[in-house]
Structures are given as structure tokens and as C-alpha cells.
Amino acid sequence: MNKPVYFRDGDLKVIRQKIFNHDIMTCTHESVLGNHLYSGRVLGQTETEDIIQLHPNLKSQWNAITAHYARIGLSHSQNVIWDVSLKILADYPNYDVSVFYFGDSTNQASLEAAWFHQMDSDWCNVVEWMNSKNKFIQLAQELGVSVPKTLCFESKATIANFDQLPYPCYLKPAVSVDGAGISRCENQEQLCQSLKKIADDLPLQIQEEITASNFLNLQYCVTADGVKRLAATEQILDGFAHSGNRYPTKHQPWETVEAIAEWMAQRGMKDVFAFDVAVVEEGGQPRYLAIECNPRFNGASYPTGIANKLKLKSWSHETFITQYRSLDQLDLSSIEFNPQNDTGVVLVNWGSVLVGKIGVLLAGSIEQQNELRAILKQRL
Template sequence: MRNQKRFAVNHRGGVGEIGSICNHGVIQPGTIGKTLCNHHMQNAAPIPASVVNRDLRGCVHEEELAKLLGVWLYPGRVLGSTRKEDIVQFHPDLKPGWDWITRHYERIGLEHSQNVIWDDSYEVAQDFPGYKLSTFFFGQMANQVRPDPVRLEITKAMNQKNKFIALARYLGVPTPKTWLFDCKSEVQDLKDFPYPCVLKISESVSGLGVVKCETREDLEGELNALASKVPFQIQEYLAGAVFPSVQYGISEKLIFIIETANILEGVMHAGNWGGEPMPYRPSTITWPLARALWQLGMKGWFSFDAAYWQGKYYVLECNPRYTGAAYPYNVAAKLGARFWIHKNYSSSCKSLEELDLGELEFGASNHGKSNTGCEGWILVNWGPLAAGEGKGGFLYVGSPERFRRFEERLINLLV
């Protein structure tokens, strides 16, 4: 699985590409070879027109929206996926948390890059021609420094839910009942849809473009508020469904990585979990899609979100990028975890230096010995806490039976 190519990681977050820049030619846990990681969010960050379940009055620019949602600080989460020889690019706003997070990772025995550039512009990649570029999303800006027009075209296409559903239908892969529209003027009669239903903006991320409509009046109100030329879909609501995902990677070969499960709060993404035994196997229907994307030029990390409903699997969308599950999975896999769960938690800490996980830190009871059998918490998405935003993405590694106890203790610590 490992080759000797180099990687450069830039997971910059904020405008355009949601996440950070880490053009991942990365496949199995973490980067492979020398990588420049830049997980900036350019070209994949949400835009105001793609958000239907938040009050965004007065927010008209991508930069404003990225700061409102906090995602501009997310690029730091790629650090745990890196190796010592990698280079990471971060925005200077993350610099106050660097010393804390590197000490944290050293205590728990997590290998990571020691080489940081406090500049998250893609142009930096031109200074490292011998490194692979790992990005959160391969968009226009990444393509300018590592040209791959075929990859760019399929990535942009699969970032649109409508085009993905059309591909799934063409390949005969099961989908929920879904109506596709290029604009709201195409909708004829609201009586044609089942209720409740789900309105999904074709190009959106993290559940921001998804809203459940209980009644015809709800749907009418959402459509009235929608911009006139925004493509969207209306999908049947799968009451009682669970939502697993399948993670794949492509460098030269197509590789199945892992199946994970999404944690939702309503329609919003709230976390992920994985490990053995995993009761859901959506990969039984996603392989034809993965193979098609490989043939069409997809590269790097990507995933399919699915639903398990009434004993059957259905595909919902493609994430043609590094996903929210990818970062904690890489950390958990590097530490040899058999079960993990990652969620976002609020904190009263105004900086990372105020946070002391103490005995809740992963491996704290092992005093630096082998990680075998260890449990506890690892901070993966540390950027928001580093910048004083009062939240962070924490990864629990241990046994599923003990998670609730550890979660309660973490919440009490963060208050």
C-alpha cells in the first residue's frame, strides 16, 4: 500500500474549498510518502446561496460565511493524518495552538509533521515540486499549481448532488425517490411530492444545504426563499434510516478504505464513528460507482453517503474530497484503534493552553508505553480552540461500552 512518493499538505479552510488543502494522493491511514498538505477550503467552502437551514441575513460573501460557520479554522485537523517528513500549510491564526497540539500528539504517540509553513496559499506548492499535494478538495486553485483538468472536471461534477444521482441511476445503483431540478421554476405542483420530504441544494456541504419539510407549506416557504437559479433536489424522507458512508482512495489504483457511520442532529452532520464490528455494509452497492469514478479520472480521497432503510441500502451523495470521517479515521488507524467516535464539543476555554485533558487524554494511564488497550480522548480538529472559537473536534478511542461515561466526563471538563 505504501509507495515512496512525497506529499505536501495544505488544508487551508475558509473560502471555496471546505476543509484544508491536503491534495491527498493519500490512501491508507494518513499520508503516504512525502506530502505537502494544504487543506484550505478554497473552491469547496459553502456559499450563502447553498445554505437553507441557517439565518444568513447580512452574509453575502464566502469569507463571511466561512467565519460565521467556523469552518475557516478546520484545516488544522489534517495534522494527525501526516507523517514526520510531510509539510503542512496553515493560516497564521492557528499558530497559537501549535505548541499545545504537538505536545498532545507526542504524549499519545501520534506521528505527525514537524514542518509547518504559516501560509495557506496554494502558490507555496510551486516551491516543493518533489512533494505530492494533498488537498481537502481539488478545485480551481489546486489545479493551477498541480494541473489535472480531467480530475478537476469529475471532482466538480460529483460535488453536485443532482449529477451524482443521475450517475447512480445510469449505473442501476439504488437511490431514494428523488426529483431533480435545475431551478425552482421547474417545479409544477407541490402535491406531487410525499411529505415529509427533504429539500437538498445540489452543491452544498455538511448538511448546510439540506432541510426537512414536514408539509407542502414548509416546502413552498423554502422554495420561495431559494435563489432563482440554484439547482436542487427533492427527496423522500427516510424515517428511521441510519446513514453509513464508504471511504475510498485513488492514487494509481482504486482502494476501498473503510465503512463508517454518520452521526446526525436532525439533518446536520454532527460526527462519525467506525471500527469493528461495523453493522452496516453499504459497500455492497457502491463499488460500481467507485469504479466508474476511477475510470472518469477521480483521484485522492472520496466517499459515498448512503442510507440503510427498511432492510435495503440506498446511495445519497458523493463527497469528492477528504471527508469529516477521514481525519479521525486516520488518527484512530495510526493508533491501532478497533473502535472510535468523533464529535464536536463546545468549550469555555479561550485558548488551547487553558485545556488540560488530564486522565481523559488517550493513553494517560499507560505512561507512554504501548498504545495497546489504551482509551481516551484525542483532539483532532484543534483549529477553532486555537483561535478562541470555543469548540473542537474530539476523537474517542476505546470500547463502545465505555464511550458514554468518557463523553460525560469530557463535557464536564469542557464546561
């Protein structure tokens, strides 16, 4: 499947195709339903000549999703490998690699982790560093980036002076995905109960609860020309777990995290990464606090990639539960995305329909999004 490398007319800049493997099993929590099916959500970001690795269980949905993308005018890879093994990436040395997470956060001693280190040790090292909430806080403080009051610990045994800790607070494992293991503690008693569920050797942090009017996701991408601002979106939260994003937002606090983004790029970060930033209203003026870094693609990255290709100015992305187990059963008539008016439904995380949920981009004004959401829910 190797294809020739192309050149742009008039210069010698090589246009390299990519091979996409966005399986999330090296960076996920076992509680995520259907997590082995998430490799499909990057399809809308690919181009025709790219290669994409998909879980073989998604084969049954291929005709339906490609027909949907054809109707809405969204290009995508036509070269599918129905196997998400990372070993396959080595067979395509002329392709740039795009993965969900450059490393293995579930087991840093795994063969996959060793393979990533061998491929690009700088990229792998900066990802591992920034994936630790404790190291993020440490770096933010060194660079003068505003963060909430946060106490970092190597283990729960090192916590002292419980009566002097900030309450209410959040107890967070230093490494966590999708809010897994995070507990809100109203007082010392609740904190002690939550700590009993934490492993003895697990690094963790205790962070003050802040009264935020909003939480933002600031995405960057490292290009040949340096760090590029990709998109600022507002997070849609279910409790403290991320459940969706909305674009655009009036908040654009790029300067809050720019120093960390540049630090990462200088040390070898590549592709897409993002920051979570809290918006705190004080005296009618917003104050921005950096919460953590996602040194990888995240839930907002996939709708953002599709929205950028379709040149959308207003959209939201959410996950919906459905009674159906196949895309062929979904009725998108009259609400499917229409490129003539930039309004309608675009399927993003389509593979998870096999377990009864789908990630959907709703394009249009806030009012149009609300209407689309109401109709879609009735049909699911």
C-alpha cells in the same frame, strides 16, 4: 524545504512525500464558525517528512498540540508553512498534493479553480461532477445504484405538479456542504415557503424522506493499485447535519456504491472520497440507499486517518463546545489517549478551539467512549 526523494530497499518504487493544504475556504459555507481554522485537523494524518500548510492563527496552539501528539505516540509533520495560499503548492513539484477539495466549489471561475484545472483537469472535472447532487443521482440511476425517489430540477421555475411531489420531502440545493440550504418540507405549503429562499437560477432536487435506522459514511481512497475501501462508519447527526462518526459498524454495504467509486477512479479521481448511505430496515433486513457523494475529504476522514495510524478498533468522533480558547486550558489528565490500552481522548480538529469548539476522537469500547465523553464535557 525541498527534500530528497527516497527509494525503498530492493526495488525502484519512489516514496514521495506529500504537501498538505487542507484549508476549507474553497469548499465551505459562511455559516460554519471558525472555518478558516480547519486546516489543522489533517496534522495527525501527516508523517514527519511531509509539509503542512496551516493558517497563521494556529501558531499559538502549535506547542500544545505537538506535545499532545508526542505523549500519545502520534507522528506528524515537522515542516510547517504558516500560510494556506494554494500558490505555495506550485513551489514543491516533487511532492504529492493533498487538499480538502480539489477545486473551488464557491466560485468555479476563480483563479484557484483555474489553477486546479491546470494541475490535473481529470481530477478536477470528476470532483466538480460528483459535487453536484443532481449529477450524482443521474449517474447512480445510469449505473443501477439504489437511491431514494429524487426529482432533479435546473431551477425552481421548472418545478410543476406540486400536489404530486413526495411528501414529506427534502429540498436540497444541488451543491451544498454540511447540510447548508437543505430544508425538510412536510407538505406543499412548507415546500413553497422554502423555495422562496432559493435563488432563481439555482439547480436543486426534491428527495423523498426515507425512514432510515442509520446513515453510513463509506470512505474510499484511490491508490496506485486502484480503489481501496478505507472505512465504513455510522454518522452521528444533529438534525440532518453531520456532527460526528462512530466506528466500527455492522453495516458494510460496499457493493451499494462500488460501481460509482470505480467510475470515479477510472476518470481521474485521486485521494480520499466518500458516500453517504441510508439504512432502511424492511422485514428485519436492511436495504441500503445511496444519498450523495463527497468527492473530497469529509468530517469522517480526519479521525479515520488518525485511528488507522494508531490501529484503533473502536472509536467515535464528535465536535464539542468549550468555554476555553486555548488548548493549554484543557485538562486531559487521566483521559488523554493511552497507547498501552488504546483508550482515551485524541484531539483532531484542534485549531477551532480558538472559537470555542474542538473535534475529538474518543477511543475505546462504547462504554469507555461514553465515560470519556461525560468526563470531557464536565471539563470543557
